[in-house]
Amino acid sequence: GAVVSQHPSWVICKSGTSVKIECRSLDFQATTMFWYRQFPKQSLMLMATSNEGSKATYEQGVEKDKFLINHASLTLSTLTVTSAHPEDSSFYICSARGGGRGTSEQYFGPGTRLTVT
Amino acid sequence: AQSVTQLGSHVSVSEGALVLLRCNYSSSVPPYLFWYVQYPNQGLQLLLKYTSAATLVKGINGFEAEFKKSETSFHLTKPSAHMSDAAEYFCAGDSYDKVIFGPGTSLSVIP
Numbered sequence: 001g002a003v004v005s006q007h008p009s010w011v012i013c014k015s016g017t018s019v020k021i022e023c024r025s026l027d028f029q030a031t032t033m034f035w036y037r038q039f040p041k042q043s044l045m046l047m048a049t050s051n052e053g054s055k056a057t058y059e060q061g062v063e064k065d066k067f068l069i070n071h072a073s074l075t076l077s078t079l080t081v082t083s084a085h086p087e088d089s090s091f092y093i094c095s096a097r098g099g100g101r102g103t104s105e106q107y108f109g110p111g112t113r114l115t116v117t
Numbered sequence: 118a119q120s121v122t123q124l125g126s127h128v129s130v131s132e133g134a135l136v137l138l139r140c141n142y143s144s145s146v147p148p149y150l151f152w153y154v155q156y157p158n159q160g161l162q163l164l165l166k167y168t169s170a171a172t173l174v175k176g177i178n179g180f181e182a183e184f185k186k187s188e189t190s191f192h193l194t195k196p197s198a199h200m201s202d203a204a205e206y207f208c209a210g211d212s213y214d215k216v217i218f219g220p221g222t223s224l225s226v227i228p
Contacts, residue, residue: 006160034215043207043218044161093160095216105151106216108161 002028004096006109013084013116021079021112023094029074030096034106035067038091050077084116119145121210121219129225136195138222140182140208143189149211150191152182154204155221161207167191178202198226 003026013019023033032051036044048064050056050071058064066088068080077096081088091113095106124139142150149168153161165176172184182193191208203226208219 004160041223043221046215049215091158095161105163105166108153110160111158113158 002026002096002098002107004030004094004107004109006092006094006112008112009110010113011115013114015085015116016083018080018082019084019114021081021092021094021114023077023079023096023109025075025096025098025107028096028098028107030077030098031074032097033071033077034095034097035069035077035079036093036095038093038111040091044093047079081114084114086116089114089116119143119210119212119217121208121217123206123208123219123222125222126220127223127225129227130198131227132200133197136180136193136198136202136224138193138206138208138224140191140193140219141189142191142208142210150182150184151209151211151216152176152180152191152193153207153209155207156204164193164206198224200226200228202226 005024007022035047038044046059047062048056048058048069050069052071052074056069071077091111093111095108097106120143122141151166152164155161164180165174167174167184175181180195205221207221210217
């Protein structure tokens with residue numbers, strides 16, 4: 001099956017700094033990538049949807065200036081958490097889809113554990 | 118509003134017993150439904166998906182799910198639980214341009 005990677009798998013940063021998380025589709029072209037946030041013992045919360053070459057669409061309540069998303073190519077999307085604070089500590093998961101909705105399933109990355117101290 | 122619900126945030130079964138995880142969706146959610154499994158500190162793995170080809174869907178690791186439109190349900194079953202099945206399970210529905218996840222069910226398997 002299709003493979004999606006994330007880098008780094010975990011990161012610790014100090015409050016006030018920025019951190020970038022990469023999401024790559026390794027063996028297919030991802031026309032759409034999704035970024036999710038997951039708190040412990042909770043479900044995935046969609047943060048934003050990005051289409052290659054377009055601005056990301058953010059879900060209600062997600063600060064677009066704080067969570068910068070770039071989908072510059074069909075195989076790479078990045079999420080930058082700017083001026084990180086301890087409350088941004090979470091598990092961030094990306095997914096990628098090659099085609100349209102429905103039968104074209106999403107392939108999920110392994111996730112990135114962010115800890116802000 | 119579109120929604121996917123999972124009855125029971127935590128389910129415990131004995132090893133070898135039937136596994137039944139419940140999922141219901143709101144009628145406004147298009148009938149593209151998925152079950153995912155998540156192990157601790159890992160991403161999601163697709164177990165199976167319903168895409169209107171057949172109401173009974175077979176997935177990996179012996180899991181299967183049946184789509185029942187009249188009940189707006191897509192329950193996940195496995196005849197005999199294995200210790201390795203202990204994980205978090207998410208039901209999801211594919212709405213236009215996004216996937217809506219249920220709250221998840223944590224499955225424990227008792228030896």
